[in-house]
Amino acid sequence: MNQPQPVLRVPLGRDLLAFTRLLRRLQIRHRVVEEGDSQVLWVLDPARVEETRMLYERYPDGDPRGEVQATRSPRGFGLLAQLKASPVSAVFLAVTLLLGLATELGDNLALIHYLTLQEFRLIDAEHIAFLDLDISLSRGEWWRLVTPIFLHFGLLHLAMNALWYWELGRRVEFRQGGVMLLLLTLAFAAGSNLVQYAWTGPALFGGLSGVLYGLLGHCWLFQWLAPNPAYRMPRGVVAMMLIWLVICLTGVFDLLGFGSIANGAHVGGLVLGCLTGLLGGGLARLRRS
Template sequence: MNQPQPVLRVPLGRDLLGFTQLLRRVRIRHRVVEEGDSQVLWVLDPARVEETRALYERYPDGDPQGQVKAERRSAGVGLLTQLKASPISAVFLIITLALGLATEFGDNLALIHYLTLQDFRLIDADHIAFLDLDVSLSRGEWWRLVTPIFLHFGVLHLAMNALWFWELGRRIEFRQGGLMLLVLTLAFAVGANLVQYAWSGPALFGGLSGVLYGLLGHCWLFQWLAPNPAYRMPRGVVAMMLIWLVICLTGVFDLLGFGSIANGAHVGGLLLGCATGTMGGALARLRQR
C-alpha cells in the first residue's frame, strides 16, 4: 500500500515558507516535520514525489511570480489519494461501517452478541443475561476485548466517531506510521473496554469513543512534549473534548433519557493515551536534542 514519502531534508534554519506556499498552490498535499536538527518535508501522494523534487530544484524559495500553474484535479482523485495515504485509518473505518450495517446499528442482536465484551442470551424482549467474561476468554474468545469498538447504536453515533477517527488516526499514521496507529488503536480498545467493564459491570456498550479519547490524549501530550505539525490541533479542540467528557460524567444524558454514556471507556482511553503520548513525546524530544 502507498505511504506518505519523505522528499526533502533541510536544516532547521532553512526557510521553507515560500516553497510550501508553492506546493499549496499546485495542490500537492504535504507536511513539514522537525526531526532532530532537520526539517523533513513529506508528500502524501507518492505519485507526486518526483514532481515535488523537481519543483524544489527550480524554485527552492517559492514562486512569487506565479510561473508554475496549478493543475485542476477532481475531488474523487483527492479522496482516493487520502485513502491510499492513510490505509490503516481507512481499513478501520471500512470495518466499522460494514459491521454497523451488518448489526443494523444495534438492532441485530443475533450478530451483536458475537462482538460484545461479554456474550449474552435473551431472556425476553426487554432482558438479557450476560455470561461471565472469564468464561468467554477461557473458550478462546479473545477478540471480545477489542470488538466492542465496532458496535454503534445509531447512524449519528457511527458518523461522529468515524469522522473523529479519520481526523486523529491520519495524524498518527502520518507522524508515526500505520503500525503504530494499529498498535495504539488495539491497546486503547482493550484498555477502554476493560475500564468500562470495571466501571459499570455487565452492560451492553460499544463504539470507538474510548479509542478516540486515547488517540486525542496521545496527540495532545506528544505535541506538548515534542511539538510537530502533524499533532498540532486547532485551538479549542482538546478543551471541547475534555468539557464534553466532564458533561457526560455528570450523568445529565441519563437524566434526560438520551441513553447511557460509556464514561469508563472515555476516561480509560484518555488516561492510556496520555501515557503513550507522554512516552512517545519524551522519546521524540530526546531524539531532537
C-alpha cells in the same frame, strides 16, 4: 483580505528547497523568511495551512516520485490522495462502517452477540443474561476485548465516531505510521473496554469513543512534549472534548433519557492515550536533543 499564516519553523540548516518546489507545483502560495536562527514558512492562503502542514509531515524532502497530484482540490487533499496517504485509517473505517451496517446499528442481536465484550443471551424482551468474561477468554475468544468498538447504536453515533477517527487517526498515521496507529487503536480499544467493564459491570456497550479519547490524549501530550505539524490541532478542540467528557460524567444524559454514556471507556481511553503520548513525545524530544 486573507492574512498570511506561519506554518513551519525549522532550523536555518534545514534545506526547504525541494519542499517549496512541491508547494509551487501545487500552487500553494508561500514565502520563507529568516527569524533569528530559524526559517519560517508562511502560507498566504489560510484555507491551505493545514494541507501544508500535512504535506511537510509526509513529504519534508519534496515529492520526487510525483505521488501528490497537482489536480487536487484547491482547499486540501483530494479524497483519493487522502485515502492513499492514510491506508490504515481508511481500511479501519471501512471495517467499522461495514460492521455498523451488518449489525443494523444495534438491532441485529444475532451478530452483535459475537462482538460484545461478554457473550449474552436474551431472557425476555427486556432482560439479558451475560456470561462471565473469564469464561469467554478461557475459550480463546480474545477478540472480545477489542470488538465492542465496532458496535454503534444509531446512525449519528456511527457518523460522529467515524469522522473523529478519520481526523485523529490520519494525524497519527502521518506522524508515526500505520503500524503505530493500528497498535494504539487496539491498545486503547482493549483498555477502554476493560475500564468500562470495571466501571459498570456487565452491560451492553460499544463504540469508538474510548479509542477516540485515547488518540486525543496521545496527540495532545505528544505535541506538548515534541511539537510537530501533524499533532497541532485547531484551537479549542482539546478543551471541547474535555468539557464534553465532564458533562457526560455528570450523568445529565441519563437523566434526560438520551441513553447511557460509556464514561468508563472515555476516561480509560484518555488516561491510556495520555500515557502513550507522554512516552512517545518524551522519546521524540530526547531524539531531537
